Amino acid sequence: MRAISLLGATGSIGMQTLDVIRAHSNAFRLVAFSAGRNIEQARIIIEQFSPKVICVAQKEDAERLQSEYKGRVRIVFGEDGLIEVATVQEADIVVNAVVGSVGLVPTLKAIEAGKTIALANKETLVTAGHLVMKHAAAYGVSILPIDSEHSAIFQCLQGEKQKNVECIILTASGGSFRDRTREQLQHVTVEEALKHPNWSMGAKITIDSATMMNKGLEVIEAHWLFHLPYEQIHVLLHKESIIHSMVQFHDGSVIAQLGTPDMRVPIQYALTYPDRFPLHIERLNLAEVATLHFQKVDMNRFRCLQFAYEAGKIGGTMPTVLNAANEEAVSAFLTGRISFLAIEQYIEQAMNWHVPIAHPDLETIRTVDRETRQYVKSLYM
Ligand SMILES: NC(=O)C1=CN([C@@H]2O[C@H](COP(=O)(O)OP(=O)(O)OC[C@H]3O[C@@H](n4cnc5c(N)ncnc54)[C@H](OP(=O)(O)O)[C@@H]3O)[C@@H](O)[C@H]2O)C=CC1
Ligand SMILES: CC(=O)[C@@H](O)[C@H](O)COP(=O)(O)O
Numbered sequence: 121m122r123a124i125s126l127l128g129a130t131g132s133i134g135m136q137t138l139d140v141i142r143a144h145s146n147a148f149r150l151v152a153f154s155a156g157r158n159i160e161q162a163r164i165i166i167e168q169f170s171p172k173v174i175c176v177a178q179k180e181d182a183e184r185l186q187s188e189y190k191g192r193v194r195i196v197f198g199e200d201g202l203i204e205v206a207t208v209q210e211a212d213i214v215v216n217a218v219v220g221s222v223g224l225v226p227t228l229k230a231i232e233a234g235k236t237i238a239l240a241n242k243e244t245l246v247t248a249g250h251l252v253m254k255h256a257a258a259y260g261v262s263i264l265p266i267d268s269e270h271s272a273i274f275q276c277l278q279g280e281k282q283k284n285v286e287c288i289i290l291t292a293s294g295g296s297f298r299d300r301t302r303e304q305l306q307h308v309t310v311e312e313a314l315k316h317p318n319w320s321m322g323a324k325i326t327i328d329s330a331t332m333m334n335k336g337l338e339v340i341e342a343h344w345l346f347h348l349p350y351e352q353i354h355v356l357l358h359k360e361s362i363i364h365s366m367v368q369f370h371d372g373s374v375i376a377q378l379g380t381p382d383m384r385v386p387i388q389y390a391l392t393y394p395d396r397f398p399l400h401i402e403r404l405n406l407a408e409v410a411t412l413h414f415q416k417v418d419m420n421r422f423r424c425l426q427f428a429y430e431a432g433k434i435g436g437t438m439p440t441v442l443n444a445a446n447e448e449a450v451s452a453f454l455t456g457r458i459s460f461l462a463i464e465q466y467i468e469q470a471m472n473w474h475v476p477i478a479h480p481d482l483e484t485i486r487t488v489d490r491e492t493r494q495y496v497k498s499l500y501m
């Protein structure tokens with residue numbers, strides 16, 4: 121029986137993780153989880169899974185819940201609460217499915233506590249991949265990817281030697297505006313941006329897919345997870361999201377992982393690794409699909425992807441700035457304060473404003489994250 125602590129249980133990845141736990145209740149049990157502000161959903165999860173400890177974002181919500189569940193569940197809140205959930209003694213695996221760089225410190229603390237990390241929260245690796253990977257190596261902890269492309273690559277690499285990898289190819293759907301010109305992007309709405317063609321996901325990542333920043337974040341995530349230079353990480357447009365990513369080897373062989381787009385596959389693989397459990401999802405029928413499409417990415421059309429490659433290659437605190445600027449700009453777009461194209465404009469301005477610091481420690485990362493958010497806010501407030 122594997123004991124799981126789940127950060128971000130009320131979100132898209134969180135709820136699908138609960139589906140997997142429910143489907144294999146003989147193999148997994150939920151011992152702790154975190155929610156943000158969705159207290160109604162938190163109550164349902166408490167009733168179904170009877171965890172030991174849960175964390176919510178706000179102190180008032182924690183106090184209210186604690187009086188409801190007195191003597192049954194310990195309720196904590198804020199960043200200290202997230203750390204408590206991430207380090208709860210009973211947990212073997214911590215699934216990190218919160219959105220944003222708020223996931224960084226709980227991940228570091230979970231590593232220190234010796235937990236296996238199943239990582240969906242890509243912002244953690246983008247903002248401080250060097251710290252996370254160094255920490256994981258020092259504490260002998262595995263970081264298992266949940267992001268579909270990285271799970272695909274991880275699966276393709278099983279039994280392979282790192283030295284034989286020529287490059288990896290991340291597939292990209294192109295997001296909600298794949299077929300629109302830059303001219304047509306000027307007046308797009310939040311509602312249109314939130315319609316991803318293939319995946320049902322949280323709001324922030326859906327906007328990231330539309331700007332292609334999602335693929336940019338994934339390039340940096342892949343750099344850290346698979347120890348590859350940026351020159352060996354490629355992106356290919358593939359509108360069907362059936363090939364989840366590929367690895368090309370020095371002998372010219374290309375190994376790909378395919379499947380219908382369903383995040384329960386990579387979530388479950390991270391929880392069962394190195395085993396595989398049955399999963400009752402729609403099977404891929406290639407005869408029915410008949411045709412798969414591929415296209416070169418136009419970096420001028422998808423500027424955020426270009427910014428991510430640049431930030432990754434500069435390194436130091438520049439990926440922290442890329443991530444923080446993106447989080448702030450996406451939040452401003454989602455709340456109707458800036459236009460869709462202003463997202464990339466503010467990220468570019470933040471990267472031009474920042475003087476990168478090499479080999480930043482955690483304190484520096486946190487300072488740069490905070491200052492970048494203030495800088496981006498100053499551009500539209
Ligand atoms: N959705 C997907 O299919 C995929 C997602 N990912 C990555 O996984 C992560 C989660 O994505 P997704 O599930 O879509 O996101 P959602 O927005 O659906 O869920 C986010 C979760 O984080 C919680 N949360 C939000 N802000 C805070 C905060 N400040 N403090 C504590 N908890 C917070 C939310 O709580 P509440 O709702 O209660 O407020 C919710 O539980 C992201 O990093 C994303 O990029 C990667 C691949 C695929
Ligand atoms: C499901 C998943 O992993 C997302 O990151 C997905 O890949 C988004 O798709 P695109 O960014 O390719 O549009």
Ligand SMILES: [Mn+2]
Binds near residue numbers: 338
């Ligand atoms: Mn992905």
